[in-house]
Amino acid sequence: MTRREEIIKAAKVLFRERGYRSVSMRDLAKSMDFKAASLYNHISSKEEILAEIVLDVAHFFTKEMEQVKSLGADTKTQLEAVINHHILITLENPEAIAIVNNDWLHLEGIHFEEFLKLRNAYEQDLRDIINQGVNAGEIGSKNTEIVLFSILSTLRTLHSWYRKRSGIDGEQLRNDITEILLRGVIK
Amino acid sequence: MTRREEIIKAAKVLFRERGYRSVSMRDLAKSMDFKAASLYNHISSKEEILAEIVLDVAHFFTKEMEQVKSLGADTKTQLEAVINHHILITLENPEAIAIVNNDWLHLEGIHFEEFLKLRNAYEQDLRDIINQGVNAGEIGSKNTEIVLFSILSTLRTLHSWYRKRSGIDGEQLRNDITEILLRGVIK
DNA sequence: GTCTATAACCTGATAGAC
DNA sequence: GTCTATCAGGTTATAGAC
Numbered sequence: 001m002t003r004r005e006e007i008i009k010a011a012k013v014l015f016r017e018r019g020y021r022s023v024s025m026r027d028l029a030k031s032m033d034f035k036a037a038s039l040y041n042h043i044s045s046k047e048e049i050l051a052e053i054v055l056d057v058a059h060f061f062t063k064e065m066e067q068v069k070s071l072g073a074d075t076k077t078q079l080e081a082v083i084n085h086h087i088l089i090t091l092e093n094p095e096a097i098a099i100v101n102n103d104w105l106h107l108e109g110i111h112f113e114e115f116l117k118l119r120n121a122y123e124q125d126l127r128d129i130i131n132q133g134v135n136a137g138e139i140g141s142k143n144t145e146i147v148l149f150s151i152l153s154t155l156r157t158l159h160s161w162y163r164k165r166s167g168i169d170g171e172q173l174r175n176d177i178t179e180i181l182l183r184g185v186i187k
Numbered sequence: 188m189t190r191r192e193e194i195i196k197a198a199k200v201l202f203r204e205r206g207y208r209s210v211s212m213r214d215l216a217k218s219m220d221f222k223a224a225s226l227y228n229h230i231s232s233k234e235e236i237l238a239e240i241v242l243d244v245a246h247f248f249t250k251e252m253e254q255v256k257s258l259g260a261d262t263k264t265q266l267e268a269v270i271n272h273h274i275l276i277t278l279e280n281p282e283a284i285a286i287v288n289n290d291w292l293h294l295e296g297i298h299f300e301e302f303l304k305l306r307n308a309y310e311q312d313l314r315d316i317i318n319q320g321v322n323a324g325e326i327g328s329k330n331t332e333i334v335l336f337s338i339l340s341t342l343r344t345l346h347s348w349y350r351k352r353s354g355i356d357g358e359q360l361r362n363d364i365t366e367i368l369l370r371g372v373i374k
Numbered sequence: 375g376t377c378t379a380t381a382a383c384c385t386g387a388t389a390g391a392c
Numbered sequence: 393g394t395c396t397a398t399c400a401g402g403t404t405a406t407a408g409a410c
Binding site: 224 | 384385386387388389
């Protein structure tokens with residue numbers, strides 16, 4: 001692991017614990033046992049660290065969605081796949097997911113725009129899947145936006161909830177959440 | 188409206204927009220067209236403003252929950268009431284709800300402890316309602332914590348979603364969300 | 375590649391004039 | 393009750409020694 005990667009890794013822990021704004025470059029350097037100025041040999045700004053963490057996750061979600069879309073399956077199968085992927089990524093990468101959800105607003109300029117583009121595209125893909133389900137009669141006549149929100153709100157906050165209750169079996173978690181979310185919207 | 192109340196009101200807008208840590212006392216003063224030092228004639232610290240906003244909401248939720256408990260109805264009716272109250276409070280008070288969700292971790296000392304006490308009690312009451320439903324056979328044999336989370340995660344993030352889509356009819360929103368959340372867990 | 379020193383600025387909060 | 397001036401400390405980031 002390069003020094004740069006070590007910095008990103010240490011930042012993930014601190015940013016998740018206390019929030020991006022609350023962590024100073026001195027804090028980050030101290031957690032790695034050297035001085036703040038030395039960080040700038042490996043990264044060019046604090047915001048660059050945040051951007052790398054957040055955009056990595058966003059690109060990963062985009063890839064997973066591409067894969068789901070390529071299945072060409074019915075709505076229930078596709079929703080199931082999206083939910084399962086989302087949960088698996090969350091359980092494997094909880095720090096990064098927490099940072100994405102809590103601190104993406106602190107991205108600046110081009111990073112902010114790229115994140116928003118990826119996030120909007122992901123939401124639009126999920127919206128398309130839901131609409132396809134409404135047209136095929138798999139989903140009741142509820143407002144598409146509300147269906148979209150009811151699913152995403154649960155998936156996007158799973159990280160904070162799982163943290164406090166990590167005793168729960170990952171398999172049961174995935175099964176129960178998938179079932180609850182699908183039962184809520186599938187006819 | 189006293190000057191103190193005006194300050195709280197202005198803080199709600201700014202804290203919600205940019206987050207508690209990102210808003211300086213100078214920013215807050217500027218938005219009211221006077222200087223930062225003057226704020227301290229009406230409030231004793233920045234954290235006191237946050238505490239007033241957050242604890243007000245928390246006490247309000249506690250009162251609503253007391254009322255639901257006093258109904259002594261079956262699980263479905265009680266869940267329906269909790270969900271409805273939660274949505275109504277959110278639509279009427281979106282700034283304060285957003286601040287509670289995003290910035291309660293910045294509370295300090297006694298304020299932090301009081302908030303946690305209220306929040307834990309609210310969660311425990313909802314957990315009791317769910318467990319009562321499991322025992323009465325109204326809810327399937329899913330893990331209680333997962334049922335609790337699937338409901339709260341959606342309700343607690345409604346504020347951010349409603350903001351962008353305020354065109355949606357409040358009545359339909361309440362009906363659809365209630366139906367989706369209940370269908371997910373009620374047998 | 376890490377250090378010390380420092381620039382330039384922002385932070386919450388207070389003292390005291392008016 | 394608002395102002396100016398100020399304090400003590402924190403912020404990101406850079407320059408130059410080693």
